[in-house]
Amino acid sequence: MVQQGGPNIRIGVAGLGPAFTNMMRELAAYPHGKVTAAADVRQRGLDKFASEWGGETFTTVEEMCASPNVDVVYVLTPDRFHAEHAIAAAEHGKHIILDKPMGQSLEECDRIIEAVERNHVRVVVGHSQSLDQPIIKMAEVVNSGQIGKPIMIHTSFFSDWVYRPRAAEELDPALGGGIVRRQGPIQVDIARMMGGGMVRSARAMTSVADSNRPVEGSMVAYLEFEDSTPATLVYSGYGHFDSTLHTWGVGLQGFEVDASKHGQARKLLRDFTPEDEWAHKEETRYGGTKVGQTPHRGPDKRHAFFGVTVVECEHGSVRQSPSGLTIYGNDEIEELPVSAGEEYGDRYTTSELNLLREAIANDAPPRLHGPRWAKATQEVIFGILDSAAQRKEVYFQHQVPFTGF
Numbered sequence: 001m002v003q004q005g006g007p008n009i010r011i012g013v014a015g016l017g018p019a020f021t022n023m024m025r026e027l028a029a030y031p032h033g034k035v036t037a038a039a040d041v042r043q044r045g046l047d048k049f050a051s052e053w054g055g056e057t058f059t060t061v062e063e064m065c066a067s068p069n070v071d072v073v074y075v076l077t078p079d080r081f082h083a084e085h086a087i088a089a090a091e092h093g094k095h096i097i098l099d100k101p102m103g104q105s106l107e108e109c110d111r112i113i114e115a116v117e118r119n120h121v122r123v124v125v126g127h128s129q130s131l132d133q134p135i136i137k138m139a140e141v142v143n144s145g146q147i148g149k150p151i152m153i154h155t156s157f158f159s160d161w162v163y164r165p166r167a168a169e170e171l172d173p174a175l176g177g178g179i180v181r182r183q184g185p186i187q188v189d190i191a192r193m194m195g196g197g198m199v200r201s202a203r204a205m206t207s208v209a210d211s212n213r214p215v216e217g218s219m220v221a222y223l224e225f226e227d228s229t230p231a232t233l234v235y236s237g238y239g240h241f242d243s244t245l246h247t248w249g250v251g252l253q254g255f256e257v258d259a260s261k262h263g264q265a266r267k268l269l270r271d272f273t274p275e276d277e278w279a280h281k282e283e284t285r286y287g288g289t290k291v292g293q294t295p296h297r298g299p300d301k302r303h304a305f306f307g308v309t310v311v312e313c314e315h316g317s318v319r320q321s322p323s324g325l326t327i328y329g330n331d332e333i334e335e336l337p338v339s340a341g342e343e344y345g346d347r348y349t350t351s352e353l354n355l356l357r358e359a360i361a362n363d364a365p366p367r368l369h370g371p372r373w374a375k376a377t378q379e380v381i382f383g384i385l386d387s388a389a390q391r392k393e394v395y396f397q398h399q400v401p402f403t404g405f
Helices: 018-029 043-053 060-066 079-091 106-118 133-143 184-193 262-271 274-283 350-363 372-388
Strands: 011-013 033-039 056-058 074-077 094-098 123-126 150-158 197-206 218-225 230-236 310-315 316-321 324-329 333-337
Touching: 011 018, 011 060, 011 350, 018 079, 033 043, 043 056, 060 074, 060 079, 079 094, 079 133, 079 184, 079 310, 094 350, 106 372, 123 350, 123 372, 133 310, 133 316, 133 324, 150 184, 150 218, 184 197, 184 218, 184 230, 184 310, 184 372, 197 372, 218 310
Parallel strands: 011 033, 011 074, 033 056, 074 094, 094 123, 150 230
Antiparallel strands: 150 310, 197 218, 218 230, 310 316, 316 324, 324 333
């Protein structure tokens, strides 16, 4: 029998950058754990952490992993350090939440899996937006067969991702920069959850449309599952069309987006030198002067939209709605409400925090987003990049089925 819940957990945060600032409210509100430590190379961030959170501070992740006051290491460091820091946590017997992407190669993914299994710890890989409640519910509806077998899957997102202020490493493909590596795992996860997990092959193309931002800024990928179900993944980060025009004006954080701010990110960069941009990015890290505040959950909070996902099945289609899901059946349209959750309620049912806590309680791999699932997602990401570079279909060998329900 699966045990829900589990022990309260003591969390050590590896990396106090923008990813941490995006998670602060959830970490502070989480009722079943406490942030007790942080590691970062910036003393300014560590000083603010000690003042605001009252936990231990360390200048290396390895030192934090050795702390007896940490049960779980939340890896939010730059992508090129994910494998190194996840392995360090495992070697110290700590459980892990690992921000996406899992690793920058399949070899890195294998090294993480080996360390986790040898040290008998648990890891959840945080493709966060694929854990949004409507996406989870959509996967449940599709996999249940209630509207028949899926025959077509589509997910798309248009944003200004390319033109948001970036550190130099984020604009270097060799260090993991670009839409495919940074954002692609979320779309691949969503498609795999709807299609059963087992991707047979990929055919894709990417683009670099701005020589001043020399990383892939858009992609179109065609995936084919083992059972022949096709899926299309579309992403553009060039800040022209915006997906909120398809999602009732509601954006990634679940709040209405001000259409008058179209092109704001690009306009900001026009007056920046590279040094200005890097300095601006530095100020968005914890302890900086441009750390934004995530709005409180309230009556204007809607479901978050990582673009649009539509699944066409034999007897109907399903997509997100402002209140949950809409199912377009043979004879009628059904609105299926899905709770957005409250600060201390079911919002956390499938969050990375509760998935890991549940896995610890059950002494078993997490039911969603475990390491072998994450490796399979990364295999598809690398396949998309290889297909685009070689202009050919790429086949996969390390896929695992979706068994979340």
